[in-house]
Amino acid sequence: MKTFSFRLPDIGEGVAEAEITGWHVRPGDTVEEDQSLVDVMTDKATIDMTSPVSGKVLAMHGAPGDKVAVGSVLVELEIEGEADDRAGPADAAPGRVPGVESDTYASSADETRGAGDSGAKPDNDIGGGEPVRENILVLASPATRRRAEDLGIDLADVVGTGPDGRITDADVDAHLKERAPPPIARERHGVREVRVIGLRRRIAEKMETAARRIPHFSYVEDCDMTALEGLRREINASRRGAQPKLTLLPFFMRALAQLLPEFPQINARYDDEAGVLHEHEAIHIGIATQTADGLMVPVVRHAEALDIWDCAREMSRVTNAAREGAASREELSGSTITLTSLGALGGVAATPIINHPEVAIIGPNKLMGRPVVINNHVTIRTMMNLSSSFDHRIVDGYDAAKFIRRFKRLLENPALIFIEPRTWI
Structure with a gap:
């Protein structure tokens, strides 16, 4: 041997x-x-x-x-x-x-904004020092690990029934049924140390770089989304064949494609070491996407050449690839502006961190019915706050406010999204 x-x-x-x-x-x-x-x-x-x-x-x-x-x-x-x-x-x-x-x-250090350990986590210290739990290897997907962590379950105590003893969600459920409920009132004193490694560490480094190097300026505007929501629902109700179901993001993408040529300093990437701003004619929109491994930013390229259906299809393709761990390096790099949305969890407002080296990020918040005064009458409208952040070295407050106000106009008058911009600007 x-x-x-x-x-x-x-x-x-x-x-x-x-x-x-x-x-x-x-x-x-x-x-x-x-x-x-x-x-x-x-x-x-x-x-x-x-x-x-x-x-x-x-x-x-x-x-x-x-x-x-x-x-x-x-x-x-x-x-x-x-x-x-x-x-x-x-x-x-x-x-x-x-x-x-x-x-x-x-992954790309320029494009990945946000988490996670992509591999199986061993329970014994193989890099030196005393072993933590000897002769135990836990195999489980990142989603199963996260669920067990949220439930306070040590996967080393769970019997895995998957291939090679891999622990599945069903195994976690079975363990939950067997585990006796803890006392209602009990002091807890444990402290668990978790090494920040892999993609989670890349995200941390990316966030640190963005926060350290970019002087952020945030701006929040409210938008009346009643007309756009009505249009979206009507289009979805009458879509045909392979046409995808539309969310709000494809409308935002088309609005950006209309608006950004008027604001070239916003559709840009800033090389602060060289002191050079690269203003792009192409509009490559990053879509901040939560995955089992953390937040990634797959890119919809050349949004200026896509219609509303193409935007929806391409956004679905690249975000699914990111969630499945199949996105290529090109699909995770090169964005010129980023959209970040938490959907129904979007909250009232946010101060999103810019995806360095871009100079702007836009974060639509949660839709909600709110009382609004129109022509001296109170009515309920579907409202949404629009949160945004800009690199104050490149974008002045006036230009940021003007850009978001124009963006708001497009969202509140959605027919303009489908009209050539030179006919109404």
Whole structure:
């Protein structure tokens, strides 16, 4: 029997190191060729590293959150026959990186605004120090982990019935039924330490950069959405064939496509290190999207060339790709302005953080019926606050207010969204 050292391969594109985000094995496990060993994240992608050989796991090097250099040993395996102690590009067929199963999702430091650990979280400390819970490996999806955390359930206590013992939502439900209810009144003193790693750390770094480097100026305006909501419902009731159901966001996208050519400094990206503002003719709208791994910003490209149905279809395509972990790097980068919406949870107002290096972000809030005075009479209208933030280095308060007021006019008179702008501006 020989020892085979599986090393972090050269992933290409100038990547010198990667962050460990989750282990799929533990010491003593027997693995087959092409079985998943560990997930690692670079600045460009999260990658599932698979074993190039069959054998028994002797040791793992590094814990989730640790950054390891290309060429570093990740796993030591006991195998039969001779071992060449390599797992790098020299062992791979042309065009294939050994140990790389597939891109789980592509990320961009410029575009990902907001969370999460994308890999399985081991319960024993493999990076040094004393083990926390020895010989326990918990396999579960990020959504199941989050649900268990919200319910106060330690997944190590749950029996998994999925493949390879993976814990499912049904297993969590079964555990809930078996668990005795806690006392109604009981002091709690525990403190749980959670390392901020993987995509969650990327989001934190992105937010810190945006807050530190951009002097934010926020502006909130209320909009009467009664007419637009009526139009949206009427269109949805009469849509045909493969036409998608319209939410409000495609209308916002079309309004931006109409308006932004008049405000080129808002449809822009600011290179503050070089002191250069890049004003874009193309309108690439980022859609802030909550996923199981955290907040991502997939991009609808060339909104200026899309009609209302195209906007809805493309928005659905890229946001679904982000939620499923299948979005490409291009689909998560290059936005020139961002829309961020919490839908029904949108609240009354917000101060959204700009998606650096953009200079503006718009956040529609929750629709609600409110009493409004029209022609000295009180009536109930469907109202919505429109929250926005701007980079005050680039956008003056007057221009921001003018832009949002024009945007409000389009939303309150939705027929204008479908008319060539030069006929009414």
